[in-house]
Amino acid sequence: xxxxxxxxxxxxxxxxxxxxxxxxxxxxxxxxxxxxxxxxxxxxxxxxxxxxxxxxxxxxxxxxxxxxxxxxxxxxxxxxxxxxxxxxxxxxxxxxxxxxxxxxxxxxxxxxxxxxxxxxxxxxxxxxxxxxxxxxxxxxxxxxxxxxxxxxxxxxxxxxxxxxxxxxxxxxxxxxxxxxxxxxxxxxxxxxxxxxxxxxxxxxxxxxxxxxxxxxxxxxxxxxxxxxxxxxxxxxxxxxxxxxxxxxxxxxxxxxxxxxxxxxxxxxxxxxxxxxxxxxxxxxxxxxxxxxxxxx
Numbered sequence: 001x002x003x004x005x006x007x008x009x010x011x012x013x014x015x016x017x018x019x020x021x022x023x024x025x026x027x028x029x030x031x032x033x034x035x036x037x038x039x040x041x042x043x044x045x046x047x048x049x050x051x052x053x054x055x056x057x058x059x060x061x062x063x064x065x066x067x068x069x070x071x072x073x074x075x076x077x078x079x080x081x082x083x084x085x086x087x088x089x090x091x092x093x094x095x096x097x098x099x100x101x102x103x104x105x106x107x108x109x110x111x112x113x114x115x116x117x118x119x120x121x122x123x124x125x126x127x128x129x130x131x132x133x134x135x136x137x138x139x140x141x142x143x144x145x146x147x148x149x150x151x152x153x154x155x156x157x158x159x160x161x162x163x164x165x166x167x168x169x170x171x172x173x174x175x176x177x178x179x180x181x182x183x184x185x186x187x188x189x190x191x192x193x194x195x196x197x198x199x200x201x202x203x204x205x206x207x208x209x210x211x212x213x214x215x216x217x218x219x220x221x222x223x224x225x226x227x228x229x230x231x232x233x234x235x236x237x238x239x240x241x242x243x244x245x246x247x248x249x250x251x252x253x254x255x256x257x258x259x260x261x262x263x264x265x266x267x268x269x270x271x272x273x274x275x276x277x278x279x280x281x282x283x284x285x286x287x288x289x290x291x292x293x294x295x296x
Contacts, residue, residue, distance in 0.1 A: 009186065009244050010090060012151035013081050014070040014097070016063050019144035021049040021056055023134050049134050050118045051125050055111040059145065062107055066100050066147070075189035075242055084189050089241020090151070097149045108145045112138055154182060186244055193242045194250065197235060198289040201257075204232050205282035208268065208275055215272070226265035232282070233261050249292055253285050 025047040032043045050056055073093055074083035085093060115138055123130045136144075207228045214222040236257040243250045260281045261268075268275045 006154050008087055008246060009084055009154050010087050010151050011077050011082050011084050011154065012074065012093070012149060013083070014066065015081070015146070015148045015150075016066060017144060017146045018060060018063055019136075019141050020060065021053065022046050023049060025129060028129070047126065047129050049126075050122050052121075053111075053114070053118050055107070055114050055118070059104070059107045059111055062100070062104055063147075066097075066104070069096065069100065073238055073241060075193055075244060077185055077189060084185070084244055086241045086244050086246070089238070092241065094149075101147055101149075104145075104147055108142065112142055115141060189244055190247065190250075193239075193244075194289050194292055197239070197250070197253070198286050200232055200235050201282045201286035201289070204228050205279050205286060208279040208282070211269075212272065212275060212279065224266070224269035229261055229265035229268055229278075232257060233265075236261075249288070253289060256281065256285060 023046065025045040028045040028047070030040070032038075032045065036043070070083065073089065073096070074085045077084040119135050122135075207225075211222060211224055236254050239250060239254040243254075260278055263274070268278055
């Protein structure tokens with residue numbers, strides 16, 4: 001395998017499981033099917049075991065935020081959830097995961113403290129739908145909330161050489177095939193990063209241009225959103241770890257973004273001159289990246 005690739009790319013996987021406190025309401029299904037004269041199995045119904053439980057909802061929202069974060073700071077690799085990132089971002093990723101994991105543990109403990117009371121509230125909320133058997137013991141519920149983050153270097157295709165009992169020609173073919181697939185995954189991941197950056201810059205350029213046009217035409221209700229600029233600045237901050245192979249074009253674009261958008265977002269609302277320059281630069285960079293992506 002390409003030595004530089006093995007030295008710069010790590011692959012990782014974020015795993016999260018939750019107990020969502022949902023269960024099939026079979027009695028409701030049967031009653032609805034009977035009332036409609038429908039065949040068994042045509043209606044599906046689920047009951048919320050802990051309706052209105054905000055502590056549980058907080059865990060589920062935090063889980064979604066963790067998954068969004070992971071998809072933001074990494075690039076696709078395997079279909080099994082493994083994703084890739086540049087080793088330069090490893091400590092930032094590990095630190096961020098640790099902070100989120102600790103907060104998740106607090107949320108889980110808060111929910112477990114409330115669980116007995118929530119179960120009693122559900123007894124009245126669900127009435128005839130309540131079934132004591134639907135509610136696991138607290139320690140069982142806790143075990144259903146899991147989270148982990150694992151990372152590893154890229155597999156070394158040279159490992160095929162230690163396989164015994166396989167024809168050398170077949171070993172060489174397997175090694176070449178693994179090498180080609182690894183390179184293809186890197187290209188796919190880099191392509192996703194380039195496309196994401198291109199679209200973010202293009203969106204910013206379009207919105208800044210429209211804002212300037214409306215400002216010149218004195219259109220009422222012309223609004224400027226800080227997120228237009230902040231989204232680009234945030235992505236630029238992530239590029240070192242998304243730039244798996246240290247592509248010089250992406251590194252140069254990162255530097256140019258940081259140079260052009262070096263002021264708070266609202267500055268580009270108030271300064272027509274800097275906003276115009278930023279619009280031009282965002283358009284130029286998105287076109288340059290689009291050409292790079294097309295070339296790949």
